[in-house]
Amino acid sequence: MLRLFDTLTKKKQKLLTREDGKVSIYVCGPTVYDYSHLGHARVYVVFDTVVRYLRSTGREVRYVRNFTDVDDKIIARAQERGMDPMALAREFIEAFAEDMDRLNVSRADVEPLVSEHVPEIVEVIERIQEAGLAYESDGTVFFSVRGHEAYGKLSGRNLDDLRSGARVEVDSSKRDPLDFALWKAAKPGEPCWPSPWGEGRPGWHIECSAMSTKYLGVDFDIHGGGMDLIFPHHENEIAQSEAAFGTAFARYWMHNGFVNLNAEKMSKSTGNFFTLRELFAKVEPEAIRLFLLSVQYRHPINFTVEDHGEEGARFPDLEEAQVRTDYFYETLCKLEELLAPMKPPGEGDVLPELLAARQSFSEAMDDDFNTAAALAPTGELFRLANRLMEEPTFAPKKLRRRTLWRLRHELTAVGDVLGLWQEPAADYLSRRLEVAARCRGVDPAWVEERIAARAAARAARDFSTADAIRQELAERGVELMDSAQTTRWRFA
RNA sequence: GGCGGCAUAGCCAAGUGGUAAGGCAGAGGUCUGCAAAACCUCCAUUCAUCGGUUCGAAUCCGAUUGCCGCCUCCA
Known part of the structure; x- marks a missing residue:
């Protein structure tokens, strides 16, 4: 019997899906303004493995994972680079797909873009307005948090604690500091779409409510994402969705723990991170996947970096x-x-x-x-x-x-x-050898030639010559492995 | 200030009431012309500390110490 830990009830629960034998799952995807790092990889490797396992048990899975391609950070980055925000987003969607492919992360069944779902988003906002939980101010629409009774149930917070702890600068057009934007009025030069409130773009949280319910229905089975999304993102999603649809939203909530670097949170804002591309240059992507799976997904996972001077960074855990x-x-x-x-x-x-x-x-x-x-x-x-x-x-x-x-x-x-051992073993091993040979400036053909010479010496029972060749190769880091039929080699 | 998590061998790590999985490193061994690889054996009477509950606790409760996260964009 499959059991999973549900963030909402804070207990392991039996997986009882909406439809027997079928599982619908939505995972919050990346905001595409930069290359992905190990922390991103963990989320998508974890949920990819969840989906793979569910499928292996014969369940029919429908997996939706979005791309946030309309967002403040994308706009800011595009302005820095003097390019169109939508073009920037496309560039990093492609980069993301490449990185995930290397980690054997399968594509989701549906990978919706915010920019292609604005009408659906507007419709959800209108429903929230009809329910009396949204208000407009100068073309921006806010969600009225205090109007939603159950707010805080996912993250275990109460509104008054939040208020006292709020450090964020209060937007004067909000009625309550906790309220958040469903729709943002357009500023000059930003991507925007028409709406009943004028030109603008969706707020961050609303996209997931609109896209998950479009493809999976309101009461879909599993909603997942990184730990940090519990508050406020998922809390807000629940509030919006329940307000708009009047029924419970998502049956189970799964959240993965963080990746830490040298015991500190890996985070772009602090510069404390390595992109996947940097890591791929050091170790096989599959080793990274194995590393991520070697810790229970809800626990934090730490990896260390060691500075080796000219050799550059090394990652002992990887x-x-x-x-x-x-x-x-x-x-x-x-x-x-x-x-x-x-x-x-x-x-x-x-x-x-x-x-x-x-x-x-x-x-x-x-x-x-x-x-x-x-x-x-x-x-x-x-x-x-x-x-x-x-x-x-x-x-x-x-x-x-x-x-x-x-x-x-x-x-x-x-x-x-x-999601391991997806490559023919012989291909993997020969590629590893080539990469290592190139790194060390050793010619594989030369190694093969020396091995042949040694084989001849061994056949003649001239072991001192054979050992001299072994020594010669060892000095270049080449390690020989004799078997009955053949001699294989690798770098020590 | 509020909320939450974690602490298991030299290192990584699983384990939520029944007597400590696994990996790396280390020691010994088998195999081998030598070696490597592979395989075998060994490697925590003990789970941060102190109390408590229980026939029984790494697991539950309380306190203490230390580390981390969230409360603001974040995977």
């Missing part, structure tokens, strides 16, 4: 995930090579360790998508594969064969859920 990713692919590659010439085995039992690990994986995922816990049985599947390959006497021949065949199948299934 490098550890990189080593693990290499181990996964090396095992998969060996498994593939072993099974490729084999005929599929017949029906029959497999080792119970395999079934137990597979079961543990599902139980961990069923418990609030606990990928960190699920990685333990995943590691057991790899260890079992290696053991069966290296230690043929570990199991009787037929059992061994069936288990290895089944392991390949299960690892594919598990990888599809986690």
Whole structure:
């Protein structure tokens, strides 16, 4: 039975969806004014994994994730760069898609843009006005927070505490400092659309109410996003949507924890961040995905950066995930090579360790998508594969064969859920080698030539020459791995 | 000031009442001409501290200490 932690009730709840076997999910997407960083990646990797897991259990999922392409920050950035805000947004939507592709984040089923949903947004605002919870002032429309009784239920706040803590400069046209804009009157040179209140553009929160309900209905199943969106963004979404539609909005709320850098919140406003592109230059994107999945999604995740002078920044946590990713692919590659010439085995039992690990994986995922816990049985599947390959006497021949065949199948299934090992293992490994060779200025052809020379020496039982070649290669960081048939190599 | 979270081995980390998963590092071993890889074994009588509840607590309650987040754009 799948259970998930619901921010609204602050408890793990059984997932009881609106329609049996179907899940509708909306996740707040990025505001596209700059490149994404690791914190953004976490949200989309987490919810991608949620969707992947739900689908793997046979549920039909409809996943909507928007792009905020109309926003103060986009306008400000475009003005700095002297370009059109909509063009700037398009540029970063593309960059976002590229970054997510590299992290194996699948596209959402619907990826709506604010700029293409202004009429729907206007309609929702009109409904709120009809409900008496919105007021206009000089072409700007505000939501009247105090008119909505349940305001604060998601974030556990009460209005008076908020008021005393408000540090924001009060907009004099608001009736109450807590009120927020549904529609903003246009300033010269800004993107704008016609509306009953004159030319203007949507406020930030209203877009999600309009687009989620358009594609999923009002009482859709799961609404997700980063922790920081709980207040005020999601609180405001609830207030608006309930005011506009008169019914409860979204059944479950899921929020992921932050990514910290050297134990401090990673944030663009403080400059304390690395873009994904900077990180991709240092480690495989898949290692980053593994790193993000190695901590329960609601807990904060910390990564450290070390300054290595000329070598530049290094990220020990990501490098550890990189080593693990290499181990996964090396095992998969060996498994593939072993099974490729084999005929599929017949029906029959497999080792119970395999079934137990597979079961543990599902139980961990069923418990609030606990990928960190699920990685333990995943590691057991790899260890079992290696053991069966290296230690043929570990199991009787037929059992061994069936288990290895089944392991390949299960690892594919598990990888599809986690969004890992999506690349052919041999491709991954050869690319890793090429990249490393280029970084170190070593010519792979030369390495191959030396390996051939060593093989000849070994065949002649001239071990001192063989060892000299090993030493020669080692001085350039090349590590040799002999097996019965061939010699593989890599960088230490 | 208000609200909330976290504290588990050298490091990362799972674990919300039944006697501490997993990874990295480390030690020993198997295999190997040597080595690497892989595999095997070992590595927290104990979960920030102090009290309490319970037959039983890392898990529940109270207090203390330390760290972090939100209350303003933020993933």
